[in-house]
Amino acid sequence: MKKMTEKNLKEAFAGESQAHMKYAIFAERAEEEGLKNVARLFRAISYAELVHAANHLRTLGQVGSSAENLQAAIDGETYEVEEMYPAFKAVADLQNELGAQRSINYALQAEKVHAGMYQQARQSVLSGSDIEIGTIYICKKCGYTVEGEAPKRCPICGAPETEFKGF
Ligand code: FE2
Ligand code: FE2
Ligand code: FE2
Numbered sequence: 001m002k003k004m005t006e007k008n009l010k011e012a013f014a015g016e017s018q019a020h021m022k023y024a025i026f027a028e029r030a031e032e033e034g035l036k037n038v039a040r041l042f043r044a045i046s047y048a049e050l051v052h053a054a055n056h057l058r059t060l061g062q063v064g065s066s067a068e069n070l071q072a073a074i075d076g077e078t079y080e081v082e083e084m085y086p087a088f089k090a091v092a093d094l095q096n097e098l099g100a101q102r103s104i105n106y107a108l109q110a111e112k113v114h115a116g117m118y119q120q121a122r123q124s125v126l127s128g129s130d131i132e133i134g135t136i137y138i139c140k141k142c143g144y145t146v147e148g149e150a151p152k153r154c155p156i157c158g159a160p161e162t163e164f165k166g167f
Helices: 003-032 036-059 066-094 098-126
Strands: 136-139 145-147 164-166
Touching (some): 098 145
Antiparallel strands (some): 136 145, 136 164
16 A cells, blocks of 8 residues: 555544544433433444444554454553553643543553453464453443452442443
């Protein structure tokens, strides 16, 4: 692929990904406001943006086998844990940005777990089998991720067990 086209598709992937996420979040807000059809409209168009993002990513050749995808996921999570969020945290500390300190810390703590879980999954896939894994619980407030059972209180943000969503 020619460089300019590759750059454009990467930019388009980033934009569509953000739109997908924003609309999904806006749908939750519309739901809270009792606007069921507005919520549905946001969810539907959010899905269309997911389709666009997926098409761009596949065209870029960035969707591989699961073993390759797990490695890409490990690399991404590791970058966030080791470089990106620590650097962002340092700036938020320096500038005394309390909201940013909190949302950055929530993400930083959860990403650490993600990298480890992907690592284990990759080992299984490389040895030829799917992972054995129980229910995965995610804290709705901070994204803390845990396998097996939801804790009584989230160790990162203190949210109660009822705030965990199972997968
Ligand atoms: Fe789109
Ligand atoms: Fe993550
Ligand atoms: Fe939490």
